Amino acid sequence: MPAPSIVWFRDDLRLADHPALHAALVRGGPIVLLYLFDEQSPGIRPLGGATRWWLHHSLTAHAAAIARLGGRLVLRRGAAEVEIPRLVAETGADAVFWNRRYGASREVDARLKSALRAGGVEVASFAANLLVEPWEVTTEAGTPYQVFTPFWRAARERPMREPRPAPRALPAGPPAASDDLDAWELLPTRPDWAAGLRATWEPGEAAAHRRLERFAGNGLAAYHRRDEPAVGTSGLGPHLRFGELSPAQNWHRMHGALGPEARRNVPKFLAELGWREFNWSILYAHPDLATRNYRPAYDDFPWSWDRGPEVEAWQQGRTGIPLVDAGMRELWRTGTMHNRVRMVVASFLVKNLLRHWRIGEEWFWDTLVDADEANNPGNWQWVAGSGADAAPYFRVFNPDLQATKFDPDGEYVRRWLPAGERLAPIVDLAASRRDALAAFATLRR
Numbered sequence: 124m125p126a127p128s129i130v131w132f133r134d135d136l137r138l139a140d141h142p143a144l145h146a147a148l149v150r151g152g153p154i155v156l157l158y159l160f161d162e163q164s165p166g167i168r169p170l171g172g173a174t175r176w177w178l179h180h181s182l183t184a185h186a187a188a189i190a191r192l193g194g195r196l197v198l199r200r201g202a203a204e205v206e207i208p209r210l211v212a213e214t215g216a217d218a219v220f221w222n223r224r225y226g227a228s229r230e231v232d233a234r235l236k237s238a239l240r241a242g243g244v245e246v247a248s249f250a251a252n253l254l255v256e257p258w259e260v261t262t263e264a265g266t267p268y269q270v271f272t273p274f275w276r277a278a279r280e281r282p283m284r285e286p287r288p289a290p291r292a293l294p295a296g297p298p299a300a301s302d303d304l305d306a307w308e309l310l311p312t313r314p315d316w317a318a319g320l321r322a323t324w325e326p327g328e329a330a331a332h333r334r335l336e337r338f339a340g341n342g343l344a345a346y347h348r349r350d351e352p353a354v355g356t357s358g359l360g361p362h363l364r365f366g367e368l369s370p371a372q373n374w375h376r377m378h379g380a381l382g383p384e385a386r387r388n389v390p391k392f393l394a395e396l397g398w399r400e401f402n403w404s405i406l407y408a409h410p411d412l413a414t415r416n417y418r419p420a421y422d423d424f425p426w427s428w429d430r431g432p433e434v435e436a437w438q439q440g441r442t443g444i445p446l447v448d449a450g451m452r453e454l455w456r457t458g459t460m461h462n463r464v465r466m467v468v469a470s471f472l473v474k475n476l477l478r479h480w481r482i483g484e485e486w487f488w489d490t491l492v493d494a495d496e497a498n499n500p501g502n503w504q505w506v507a508g509s510g511a512d513a514a515p516y517f518r519v520f521n522p523d524l525q526a527t528k529f530d531p532d533g534e535y536v537r538r539w540l541p542a543g544e545r546l547a548p549i550v551d552l553a554a555s556r557r558d559a560l561a562a563f564a565t566l567r568r
């Protein structure tokens with residue numbers, strides 16, 4: 124009987140299409156299934172409130188799914204470079220498998236891999252959480268793409284991994300102490316602000332698949348109206364964020380059985396997955412994307428860092444601009460916001476209020492259930508003009524015109540703002556637009 128192996132789950136809380144788990148099963152022998160709550164390692168950005176809530180429920184679902192197959196999820200807390208070698212020693216494991224990550228924490232993985240191998244432990248890491256590895260799609264000069272369209276054209280032509288089904292059984296691992304999930308205090312208690320999240324979401328792999336099926340059978344047919352916030356999108360964001368569903372599974376589902384209306388919208392949906400890929404490839408090349416302008420010319424932009432009453436009004440959805448307020452209240456209640464409205468509220472903050480994009484990025488990081496280290500800063504920088512293939516800064520969204528165009532019957536705004544609520548706008552849209560353009564004119568070209 125081989126010595127135990129360890130499968131280290133990170134943002135891949137699923138059993139199907141999990142190459143690291145598959146490798147351990149092929150190897151045979153006992154398997155320690157580990158989730159490590161690591162807020163200490165360098166390069167780790169501690170989760171915000173909404174993602175902590177999601178993680179708690181996703182781990183609960185994952186542990187239950189594992190138990191149904193005869194295994195056990197071991198929960199540990201601490202820095203990976205300390206805790207993984209400790210678990211190896213405790214259990215006598217001689218192999219560790221994981222799926223790759225692509226942000227700054229990949230340095231932790233690289234050091235850990237060398238240290239374990241130096242100690243005679245087999246280590247293997249796998250492609251699992253993106254459609255293409257960032258280093259596989261480069262320009263002819265071998266550099267990362269800076270523009271989405273050629274990136275996606277090259278990426279989507281590559282052969283896509285065939286997703287594997289979930290195992291039918293899991294071997295029991297050797298005895299290993301496990302933390303009590305409640306002791307990690309991921310859920311809000313004082314106050315419990317998560318009622319809207321509970322009403323909106325069901326975290327976990329099984330629920331992710333149900334949502335994908337619902338979308339493929341129903342929502343996808345209307346996806347050409349993606350920009351209308353009242354119509355709705357797939358809602359797969361947080362499931363992808365936590366890896367309850369892999370992009371490869373999405374890709375293959377989109378090439379499976381679909382109605383004719385739905386099929387027409389597949390390229391549009393896949394292109395959105397393409398933006399996810401693009402942002403991760405940008406993060407891979409720029410691990411400091413959340414704290415530094417991708418375009419250094421923007422370092423001189425006169426953004427304000429004042430987090431005073433105007434920013435508070437923005438956070439609370441009390442700016443007096445209906446579409447902005449509806450979006451910010453949707454976010455606070457449900458942990459998500461429609462993509463079009465995300466662009467509008469972000470533009471309002473960085474252009475009409477002239478605040479640094481990092482103020483907004485940090486608020487989204489804390490409040491979005493799908494907040495992740497590539498797509499959140501990548502999209503904020505896209506709106507701010509400082510990002511890769513970004514919207515030009517001088518294109519200032521007018522939230523009222525955006526509402527007329529994308530929410531013509533006011534359905535979305537009515538859903539989130541109490542009828543009859545009238546707040547005075549905190550800023551004049553036309554004058555603040557002029558100020559934004561004047562600020563832009565000060566940038567060196």
Ligand SMILES: Cc1cc2nc3c(=O)[nH]c(=O)nc-3n(C[C@H](O)[C@H](O)[C@H](O)COP(=O)(O)OP(=O)(O)OC[C@H]3O[C@@H](n4cnc5c(N)ncnc54)[C@H](O)[C@@H]3O)c2cc1C
Binds near residue numbers: 361396487495498506
């Ligand atoms: C300021 C701002 C911040 C954002 N922060 C995040 C974030 O932290 N995490 C995140 O996943 N997305 C983020 N987005 C992108 C997008 O708004 C969400 O992915 C989308 O709204 C999630 O809803 P959905 O799953 O129903 O989307 P769908 O339209 O159904 O799209 C399917 C999937 O494609 C991907 N996707 C769609 N649009 C984008 C995009 N613009 N960039 C990257 N991936 C995309 C997501 O994985 C999404 O789940 C942000 C957008 C803006 C403008």
